[in-house]
Amino acid sequence: MQVFKEKTPLQEAIKAAKSKAETIGLVPTMGALHQGHLSLVKQALEVCDRVIISIFVNPTQFDNPKDLEKYPRTLPEDIKLLEEASSNLWVFAPTANELYGDNISSEQFNFDGLEQVMEGKHRKGHFDGVGTIVKRLFEIITPHKAFFGEKDFQQLQIVRKLIEKTGLPVEIIGCPILREDNGLARSSRNERLNTNEREKASFIYQTLLKVKELFGTKSAEYIHNWVKEQFTNHPVLKLEYFEIADTRTLEKINRKRKGNTYRAFIAAYVDDIRLIDNIALNNEE
Structure with a gap:
């Protein structure tokens, strides 16, 4: 399994894979991986030749600095978990500078009101941050398909609207919520x-x-x-x-x-x- 920290080598590898007519799948994550993430990876592996897991705690989607600070960062453990899941995976684990350069800020989006309710109402600027990072990952990785969990259902609908608005050629696939034994949604x-x-x-x-x-x-x-x-x-x-x-x-x-x-x-x-x-x-x- 390869781990890429920089976008240029990853893009070269993707170009080579696409030259062999491989289907590229993307599972965007913020790390601290668990069985819920692995269920997305499993679904992606069933329909894609090559699956890329991005691991990046995106600062622009946090409205609460303390939440960003406390968000678990477990890259070595994440890589080990993915290695055990499949050898046919690539990991993209960039720094904020690699994705944003010197200007870590969000683009402004109009998602036709989807961003104004629930999470958007209670987390100011959250979906501008989500839209910014997802759009950036899609532009860098150019996947054929991208997989998102339905636990973040509003986010899933936002990403679908992003595709509608930008015309990026990515198929968005929603995946069922995976739960712990007591019913708690895995997170x-x-x-x-x-x-x-x-x-x-x-x-x-x-x-x-x-x-x-x-x-x-x-x-x-x-x-x-x-x-x-x-x-x-x-x-x-x-x-x-x-x-x-x-x-x-x-x-x-x-x-x-x-x-x-x-x-x-x-x-x-x-x-x-x-x-x-x-x-x-x-x-x-």
Whole structure:
């Protein structure tokens, strides 16, 4: 397995692979890899000849400097994990200077309102940072396909909109959420939870399962109030937001419309550790 720190040698290797008609897949990550990431890699390996995993903690998508500072950085462990997964992988682990030069700042994007709600509403500038780094990686790596987890469903829709807006020739593939045994969505931030917190945090998924059940018979307003009530006296979790939204537009639901698909989204804190999750509420294509 090759590890590239600079873009030029990587681009030369990609050019050689494409000359052999190899299909290039990209799995963008911020490292601290876990089984959720490996599930994306596995899916990519099934449909691509060559899979590249980018490992880069992108500073422009963090609105909270403390969160950026505390984000786990485990490159040696990440490389070992990937080596055990497959020998047919390349890793791109650049520095911020390699990707941004001397100007570490975001481009400004218009994602037709997708960036204004939920994560975008609570994390100022977050999706400008996401759009900047994803666009840059696509331009450097020129993959045929790119794989993103549905845990960050809003991000997935933002990336799809980025492709629509820029016309970059990349197929975006969403991959199912991988969960721990207790239902907690796998996340690099889970590593900061102690054993008790990790178990208590499974309440997020338990709540989403109940929301899915209620969605068949109760109004969105009823469900919203019910969720807030469930979190009010929780011993560990503090709710930041709960929304039921249209999967295509991410607009908050007013009333269910036949033919539309919806998801429920939660963001909550355990102390200063922020966790997000979501669940499909009806059938999606």
